[in-house]
Amino acid sequence: MAARKQAKKSAKKSAHRASTNGTPKRASRKGNGIGQAPPGFFLINMIPQSLSGETGQDSEPHLTVNPANPNMIIGTAFSPNPGGGALGPVYKSINGGTTWTVNAIVPSQPGSAIGTGDITTSFNRTGTKLYGGILRAGTGALTFLRTNVPAFPPMTVLNPPGRPNADQPFTHATTVPAGPGAGQDRVYIGDNDFAAPGGKTQTVDESLNAGIGPPTAFNSVREEKRPTVGQDGPQCRPVAHPDGTVYAAFYGWRAMTGNFAANTLVITSADVVVVRDDKWGTGGFLNLKEPPAPLGDGLAGVRVIKGISFPFMRNGTAPTGQQRIGGTISIAVDPNNSNNVFLAFGAKGPGSFLTIHVRRSTNRGATWSNDLLAVPNATNAALAINSAGVVGLLYQQVVGLGAGQRWVTHLQRSGNGGVTWTDLILATVPATTPVKTFDPYIGDYDHLVAVGPRFYGIFSANNTPNMANFPNGVVYQRNANFTTQTLLNVNKSSPVAPSIDPFFFKL
DSSP states (O other): OOOTHHHHHTOOOOOOOOOOOOOOEEOOOOOOGGGOOOTTOEEEEOSOGGGTTOOOBOOSOEEEEOTTOTTOEEEEOSOOOTTOSSEEEEEEESSTTSSOEEEEEEEOOTTOSSSSSSEEEEEOTTSSEEEEEEEOTTTOOEEEEEEETTTOOSOEESSTTOBSSEEEEEEEEEEOOSSTTTTOEEEEEEEEETTSGGGOOEEEEEESSTTSOSSOOOEEEEOOOSOOSSOOOSOEEEEEOTTSOEEEEEEEEEEEESOTTTTOOEEEEEEEEEEEESSTTTTOSOSOBOOSTTTOOOOBSEEEEEEEEEEOOSSOOGGGTTOOOOOOEEEEEOTTOTTOEEEEEEEEETTEEEEEEEEEESSTTSSOOSOSEEESSEEEEEEEEOTTSOEEEEEEEEESOGGGOEEEEEEEEESSTTSSOEEEEEEEEESSSSOOSSSOSSOSOOEEEEETTEEEEEEEEEOOOOGGGOTTOOEESSOEETTTTEEEOTTSSSEEOOOEEEEEEEO
């Protein structure tokens, strides 16, 4: 059994055709039902007007917002370079997400149908650098990247020529605000590194001064301390607090049955593990340990829950809304108090292929609450906490059966530590159309961030221009007729088939 990165290499997508931006088309924004939009809510289809003819499966989106200038936002997805060439694109906004352009700055391979393999990006805290981690198109090499802001020249490879046999890099960058190392950029890229000894593959690749080089020194910190079945799950999610506390969360795989290639693999026993380092990652993430037996095993990394199970799919199926399922993890730390941490993870439940569970720790991860929220048949959990201490949870849920099956994208928010939640429906779209062209259908993750009091997020979904699919309003840049519920080509008359697009929102 191998990582999912092999499946992504064979992805096929139709090419975009241009790269300039058009004028957004505003549809009705009147809220209704359970998720009536709060003031300041904004949702937009990110495909520019000049790419109105594209029909790609632009899945697996990610987002970063410049902390020093929240009008500057970078989004990513599986999108080819509309002009061809050896660079993959990012989506860029310089007006707070109101409009988006496509900029080709990511090292890629000429003719790549998806621009790049897995990609995540992050601004540093001062907003002067953009960092990224990718699985490079063509080679699949784990590659760490950097570019200068606001010019955004093509991204520089920090670890040439990259590293083979890794999966799902997840990038988090920040800058030391004061004290020792002040001004240095800290970059943490969680990944599943199959070169790790003993099958303990969960890794955070960290650079404690990433603004210099290349080559730039990255240290591979092996987070897993317990035996595995030969590897851990692909998800490793790091997050840092300005006081130097760094957390990471991952799945430790302990037992499994079935076969990945045959799409029958089931992780029959997995632990959800949280690790912590109190000095910017310099201590090897050893500060959070379980108590000795019989209460624990004394090893670094607290097992928030043990022995859970879930399918780990190569290919999505009809019951899962064409989306492959393989767990989901997210962790967020309160910007006002690094003791307070929220964790979301997925596990199989009764009648549910994957249930998202949300828990909280108020003592730096030592102990955890029971479930604060449980969402059945859902995936792509993404947590963030704003400056007012409000926690947000973005996720995507399958509802209904057969032709009536839908993907419903939610943003849940709680201002009282998870006691009560307010649900906002961002989109409710058909899950059976369009038919997927590769896996993952909508992506193995989406993303949510908070800058000050505002939440910013990104997800991928069916792009049919139907207001019933967006109960709290939406804006389209690409040409669309909401009356006939038809996408239109750049000529504004020829119909275009529905596909999967990235959507940005803020509130």
